Amino acid sequence: MNARWEFRLLRLWHAALAGGFLVAYVTADEDTYAMHVFSGYWVVGAVVLRLALALVGSAGGPLALPKPRLTWAKPGRNPLFAWMAAILVGGMAVAGVTGIAADVIPALEDLHEGLAEASLWLVLAHAAIIAWIFQGRRVREMLKGSTAALFAIALLAAPAAFAADAARDAIKAGYARQAGPGFAGFSPERGRALFESKNTASPDYASCTTCHTADPTADGRHAKTGRAIKPVAVSANPKRFTDAAKVEERFDRDCQTVLGRVCSATEKGDYIAYMESK
Ligand code: HEC
Structure with missing residues (x-):
């Protein structure tokens, strides 16, 4: 050269x-x-x-x-x-x-x-x-x-x-479709209620906040293993709710743990809407 x-x-x-x-x-x-x-x-x-x-x-x-x-x-x-x-x-x-x-x-x-x-x-x-x-x-x-x-x-x-926002929107759109005919939009307020609700299905994990902490913008900590969990609020962690398979898997597992049942599509969308608002 x-x-x-x-x-x-x-x-x-x-x-x-x-x-x-x-x-x-x-x-x-x-x-x-x-x-x-x-x-x-x-x-x-x-x-x-x-x-x-x-x-x-x-x-x-x-x-x-x-x-x-x-x-x-x-x-x-x-x-x-x-x-x-x-x-x-x-x-x-x-x-x-x-x-x-x-x-x-x-x-x-x-x-x-x-x-x-x-x-x-x-x-x-x-x-x-x-x-x-x-x-x-x-x-x-x-x-x-x-x-x-x-x-x-x-x-x-x-x-x-824009990819992250688009992926999250697609996941929400999927839940909106699953929610069916009576669906009237997701509610951050209901999402917040779900996140903070105290339940009795499992004595060790009464609430989503048990691991994710009451402040969605803060780091969480797994109540049993002690391992750090990244913040769940989108503002603090823009990668949140962008991997559809992971989101589904965690909802399945965490809802079962805390509520003793699966979450409905509306509840999942509400939860994401709340985390987007934080
Ligand atoms: C036993 C501890 C624990 C409890 C209680 C818990 N979670 Fe989780 N959650 C985790 C862990 C660990 C992860 C995976 C690590 C991560 O995504 O940072 C996670 C991840 C998630 C994700 C994936 C988000 C994403 O960006 O992919 C969703 C959704 C979720 N949790 C919803 C809930 C809901 C809803 C509740 C309450 C009904 C709840 N979690 C209660 C431990 C918990």
């Missing part, structure tokens, strides 16, 4: 990384969780890709990864660049990986947020230093590239952002 192509690739990669990071940063909110996850994986993928690009690039070329040096001993690029890039890309990579891992180990959530926050400051510092050194040249090119990447990623991620 000649150096010009390598530079082009590098610029494309830079746009993909910067765009992915910015999308991930601004979509960290619960409402845009799916897009956040998508762009987080994108960032981690971009970092891995960068390492792969270094392997295909020519020795000492634009794609090669110079070892960050501590001194200006050898002529060439300012060692500050390599350090800045290594710290920045490393920070983003760890932020991405802790974000993915936080799905399994919720305790990593704080570390993930801290790293993402720190990375943003590094990005701003990086942009300021580059702008100062190049005085506007190149900066416009990079900005153009990043803006294009931003749009591309947002477009790619948009279906994912």
Whole structure:
């Protein structure tokens, strides 16, 4: 590969990384969780890709990864660049990986947020230093590239952002059909009553709240095994009620445990409606 192509690739990669990071940063909110996850994986993928690009690039070329040096001993690029890039890309990579891992180990959530926050400051510092050194040249090119990447990623991620809501709507629509002719819509209020009701079918599990706790936005805890259960409210856990098979299986099991009978389609829809309202 000649150096010009390598530079082009590098610029494309830079746009993909910067765009992915910015999308991930601004979509960290619960409402845009799916897009956040998508762009987080994108960032981690971009970092891995960068390492792969270094392997295909020519020795000492634009794609090669110079070892960050501590001194200006050898002529060439300012060692500050390599350090800045290594710290920045490393920070983003760890932020991405802790974000993915936080799905399994919720305790990593704080570390993930801290790293993402720190990375943003590094990005701003990086942009300021580059702008100062190049005085506007190149900066416009990079900005153009990043803006294009931003749009591309947002477009790619948009279906994912709606997928969770669509899946939940489909599950509710299924219950509405099963509910039959007299059905007049689901009620979050009835869902709440069901969730908080005290029952006598099983002495150990009087209520849904026994394991899911009275606050649907809080982490639950299995009353017997002690294992943590993620929040049931959709606002706190956007993946809730999106896997039809799992939802059915759990309703079957948990209704049987707590109520000593299966839940009706209307009760299931009410329950989901309540969790969507929380
Ligand atoms: C013995 C503890 C326990 C009780 C009591 C309990 N649940 Fe659960 N529930 C769980 C566990 C464990 C999961 C699976 C882990 C998870 O989804 O985070 C779960 C998951 C669910 C899910 C799946 C949600 C999804 O997003 O897929 C539904 C629906 C559910 N419970 C409904 C109920 C209802 C309704 C009641 C009360 C009638 C109830 N649960 C009572 C332990 C319990």
